[in-house]
Amino acid sequence: MAGWIGRRPPFSASQASMTPPSPTPGRSEPPRPAPNRGRNAYRWAAPGDINAFFGLALDNLADLVLAVSLLATVFQFPVDFALSHFVPGTAVGVVVGDLLFTWLAFRLARKTGRSDVTAMPLGLDTPSTFGMVFLVIGPAFLAARGPADAPPEVVTAAARHAWHVGMCAIVASGLFKLACSFVAGPIRRLIPRAALLGSLTAVALVLITFLPLLDVFESPLVGLLSLGIVLATLTARIPLPFGIPGALAALVVGWGMHLLGSAAGWIEGAPHASLDPAAALWPQEWLSALRLEWLEGWPDTVKVLPIVIPFALGTVVGGIDCTESAAAAGDEYDTGSVIGVEAIATILAGACGGIIQTTPYIGHPAYKAMGGRAAYTLATATVIGLAGLTGSFAYIYQALPPAAVYPILVFIGLEITAQSFHATPARHFPAVAIACVPALAALVTLQADNLLAAGAKPDAALARDLYTMRVLSAGFIVTSLLWAGMTAALVDRRLRQAGAWAAAAALFTLFGIIHSPYADGRLFLPWSLAPLPEAATGRGPIEMALAYALLATLFVAWGFFEGKIPGSPPQDPSS
Incomplete structure (x- = not known):
């Protein structure tokens, strides 16, 4: 998805979805030209x-x-x-x-x-x-x-x-x-x-x-x-x-x-x-x-x-x-x-x-x-x-x-x-924006790893911050996708769908697909975790998975009541 030289199409922003134009209602489409099978066609x-x-x-x-x-x-x-x-x-x-x-x-x-x-x-x-x-x-x-x-x-x-x-x-x-x-x-x-x-x-x-x-x-x-x-x-x-x-x-x-x-x-x-x-x-x-x-x-x-x-x-x-x-x-x-x-x-x-x-x-x-x-x-x-x-x-x-x-x-x-x-629909811009946050953590972690490799010795407080940054950056592509999907569902007031995104995040956290606490970003089984860094106290993968699971439960339960609570109607999906 990367050959973006000359990428911007020469038509208006209203065509940004790049879907083929549909025929005018009530009219038949003009006939396609007959295939010309000549050698120099x-x-x-x-x-x-x-x-x-x-x-x-x-x-x-x-x-x-x-x-x-x-x-x-x-x-x-x-x-x-x-x-x-x-x-x-x-x-x-x-x-x-x-x-x-x-x-x-x-x-x-x-x-x-x-x-x-x-x-x-x-x-x-x-x-x-x-x-x-x-x-x-x-x-x-x-x-x-x-x-x-x-x-x-x-x-x-x-x-x-x-x-x-x-x-x-x-x-x-x-x-x-x-x-x-x-x-x-x-x-x-x-x-x-x-x-x-x-x-x-x-x-x-x-x-x-x-x-x-x-x-x-x-x-x-x-x-x-x-x-x-x-x-x-x-x-x-x-x-x-x-x-x-x-x-x-x-x-x-x-x-x-x-x-x-x-x-x-x-x-x-x-x-x-x-x-x-x-x-x-x-x-x-x-x-x-x-x-x-x-x-x-x-x-x-x-x-x-x-x-x-x-x-x-x-x-x-x-x-x-x-x-x-x-x-x-x-x-x-x-x-x-x-x-x-x-x-x-x-x-x-x-x-x-x-x-x-x-x-x-x-x-x-x-x-x-x-x-x-x-x-x-x-x-x-x-x-x-x-x-x-x-x-x-x-x-x-x-x-x-x-x-x-x-x-x-x-x-x-x-x-x-x-x-x-x-x-992306304008109402989902916050979802696109929040997807960038885990990548920022990955950028900081990359630079911090260079300093640590050069012999830098962080104190206890900085070590906790670096651990948090590393956990946020681990599997950041998947984290970005999950967070953006969850946010988009919330914007559309589809709370149960948002709960499904949070549940997926909980499952992925349990196996280290996202938020792996280890420096090498390895996957693991939740019942056979290797020793965690000291900075991980109270913030290990089990605790994070539990937090996502509770969030999923909250969204699903909220979804059953949301339709009964007076308030603004769901946003128009076309906006």
């Missing part, structure tokens, strides 16, 4: 494919740079291992997905006889990129590596184990999405939009927007110029002269400022000067994934499924939205096929060593407005595939300073946040 390449290609390809490259950079800088993960093991398999997912969407565009054009069909865009999912780095692969690597001064062979073994855990997580995501492709409609009806989008907003605003800004301000001569161009062209939609793509302009200007600043001595030299990109060419190491040794990471993957599955669910809902927005723009793709393609691409990516799931991008109407057809997805598959499978991505990674790339991610975070509010 479909103009699959057009000038608009150029701008569409730059938007889609640069978004995918930014996600790859982001994943490798964050692993290297935050967790000291070996870059050469990431380039030779992670990147090729991740690129495979983009290649497969975009090729399949290109084929679906040809099929739709042949079926409808239209020459202006635009392919559905697909790429790497930015929210789950952050989730995989900070909550899955990074922690798995640190746990397996041990001390920071571990010998090289231990570091390599830890990197391999983290890779295996990441692969298992991506394959599990793909299998979950494949199952959802058959029941996408019921899922969407059962879970309020505020809950589904609120959890993504939490990741978008707190992680995708905030963390890249740190790198932007670390090199302001590069980052602020790029950010300004991104905000003007992509957020404000102010066109550049000659139709130059905004993302490309921001990247080139930032890269140029980095070169000038380096020559003048204002900025440090190449951001990854120690990397030898020639040594990364034609990687073969990722092919070891075909031996299925990565299945050894499954036991550790089970612990992070409460993190992984909500991200996968988010892309399923995103896939439904993408299909609806494409239909509103005139291209009626089958929803099951769209979600099925993203599931297959994700499974193949994971099985080939990829660590980021793929997703349809909801920018289809914007790409169609640019004049894009199917050439832009075909070109994206070709370029990303060549960059990942030949190892030439290493040259891109070495040349591009993060401060020039990360403004694109800031834009993505802002767009996800804005679109979440656009697509």
